[in-house]
Amino acid sequence: MRRADRLFQILQYLRGGRLTTAAQLAEKLEVTPRTIYRDVAHLIGSGVPIEGEAGVGYLMRDGYDLPPLMFTQEEIVALVSGARILQSWGGTRMAAAAQEALVKIDAVLPQEARPQVGQVNVHVMDGIAQHGHWRDYLDRFEAASEAKIRLRMGYADEVGQQTNRVVRPLGVWFWGKVWTAVGWCELRDGFRMFRLDRISALEELDRFRPLKGQTLKDFYELGAYRR
Known part of the structure; x- marks a missing residue:
């Protein structure tokens, strides 16, 4: 996993004010606690309001969020269609990653844009499920x-x-x-x-x-x- 992806995942796990230890984050992200310590220090240095310390745990208070992603309707159609194709025709890990990507896209879209994801009328038949x-x-x-x-x-x-x-x-x-x-x-x-x-x-x-x-x-x- 790229570091940028890992930093994004850490932010997602810390959202909502839940106390999370470095060991828990390390297990979820399949890295060492030392890597988590460095990543959290980097996020704090970048201005992210993370509270806590090594050995105790970390949390991020409500009120901080990533800037909302802005996509055009055509871009949403392209992203959702591509993810659905991989869910039906991609590898096992690819399909799972495509589903997770859709969840993340929906989570960070502005509230008024979220219904557009479910309204994409591009559907894919599962052609290789039996193989x-x-x-x-x-x-x-x-x-x-x-x-x-x-x-x-x-x-x-x-x-x-x-x-x-x-x-x-x-x-x-x-x-x-x-x-x-x-x-x-x-x-x-x-x-x-x-x-x-x-x-x-x-x-x-x-x-x-x-x-x-x-x-x-x-x-x-x-x-x-x-x-």
Whole structure:
């Protein structure tokens, strides 16, 4: 989690004047209490009226709030529609994050704008609910591409032949009905695109360093994804 996101979360937990300890915040945000101490000190230094101290707890009195977010109607439609698409077609963690994002957007919108969120008439049919493993693999492949972690996976080609691959993940693509993962395949010594519904197993290995000729930029320059 980025620090900016963590600071925002701390403010949300402290709203309403509830005494919250650094240990409780650390558990919720999956960081150490020492990190919470530094973050709270930063917020106080920025002028946020947080009271308390380390070892006792912190609270923020009623009356302080973040400036309301201002979106146009078109922007609200875009945000809600995108979140609903991810809830139905994204990974498990993506879907949960999309739902949380909608809650946060609704919480910080001005009172007069909140009804617009529920009035967005863009709806999405759940097309992959029966294929739950897609969602898990989507989350894991996306996270591995961000963290630069090699993956070992079982994969079936279009005729059902099973192979074991070691892949350096580069990202995931959505084609309207199916997700594909792109990576440098060590078995084939080249770029490959893998349909997530054909992956039978996925295991994290070690970290890798991007090599010249094996990066996402190189993949785009080849134009293989357009074929």
